[in-house]
Amino acid sequence: MPLAKVASPTFLATSRLLGKAYLTKGNLAHATAEFQVAASLFKVSEREGALAYAYAKSGKTVEARELLATFLRESKSSYVTWYGISFFYVGLGDKDEAFACLEKAYAQHDSRLRDVKQEPMLESLHSDPRFPRLVQRVGL
Numbered sequence: 001m002p003l004a005k006v007a008s009p010t011f012l013a014t015s016r017l018l019g020k021a022y023l024t025k026g027n028l029a030h031a032t033a034e035f036q037v038a039a040s041l042f043k044v045s046e047r048e049g050a051l052a053y054a055y056a057k058s059g060k061t062v063e064a065r066e067l068l069a070t071f072l073r074e075s076k077s078s079y080v081t082w083y084g085i086s087f088f089y090v091g092l093g094d095k096d097e098a099f100a101c102l103e104k105a106y107a108q109h110d111s112r113l114r115d116v117k118q119e120p121m122l123e124s125l126h127s128d129p130r131f132p133r134l135v136q137r138v139g140l
Helices: 012-025 028-041 045-057 061-074 082-091 095-107 111-115 120-125 130-138
Strands: none
Touching: 012 028, 012 045, 012 120, 028 045, 045 061, 045 082, 045 120, 061 082, 082 095, 082 111, 082 120, 095 111, 095 120, 095 130
């Protein structure tokens, strides 16, 4: 059953947050749909990465890889958040690249790292020995 939207469907945070809620509940179909809306409203690494994550977790790895390639190609001339790009790699099961992205985010003093422990898309990294070291360095 879809969760009720409490804000305008074009409010930038609505679809992203609903997508995360669906992801946490294990409903990849609804999460993917919400992340598609979020990415269409505002193309940034966290939104595109969330969509790629949902694609990959749904078995649509070709779509996830295509989205990653497109995003990286189009973002060469603009600032990207490596925190968000880590979502692409986590979804695709590439923990080494995900941690490389998180290290770049740390080097950039990315404020989004404050959410690293609670981010559902990063949950599979928690058991990796690099994760507690990162959390400690971030100061959480």
